[in-house]
Amino acid sequence: MAKEYRTIRNDVALPYQWALGKTWTRFFDGLKEEQIWGTKCTHCSRTYVPARTFCPDCFTDRTEWVPVKPEGKIVSWTLVKATYHGQVKPPPYIIALIQLSGTDCGFHHFIGGVETENIKKLRQKLKKGAKVKAVWNPEKKADIYDIAYFAPVK
Numbered sequence: 001m002a003k004e005y006r007t008i009r010n011d012v013a014l015p016y017q018w019a020l021g022k023t024w025t026r027f028f029d030g031l032k033e034e035q036i037w038g039t040k041c042t043h044c045s046r047t048y049v050p051a052r053t054f055c056p057d058c059f060t061d062r063t064e065w066v067p068v069k070p071e072g073k074i075v076s077w078t079l080v081k082a083t084y085h086g087q088v089k090p091p092p093y094i095i096a097l098i099q100l101s102g103t104d105c106g107f108h109h110f111i112g113g114v115e116t117e118n119i120k121k122l123r124q125k126l127k128k129g130a131k132v133k134a135v136w137n138p139e140k141k142a143d144i145y146d147i148a149y150f151a152p153v154k
């Protein structure tokens, strides 16, 4: 018979900073100018956003910078209603995996400009493959939130 142990809940906060390096610095500086930069592998021709220092498929660092249009299609999404430690904004909000046009990977960001109360309407509006476009934050800080969210294209 397994012994039962008493437990208590304890949350651990772990704030940290990390150096962006050349690649991420250029990527975020691009967002400040309303430009999304990706890197295209010169070996397999796959394009990744955010930009990468190497191709995750070939593991080569032979990549070139390519401008990426601020639009794409929804791959999947979820409506976040629960609160948890470290959230960047209060729920409800929608986080989505978006494939930007001309890229070969998913890009996580918020979906905005939609009502979140009616899940049936959301499912109609945010079907897999639905087109979305970046809505830029009027105040830029050279970070991922320079894109406020992606909105469905009508």
Ligand SMILES: [Zn+2]
Pocket: 041, 042, 043, 044, 045, 046, 055, 056, 057, 058, 059, 060
């Ligand atoms: Zn490659």
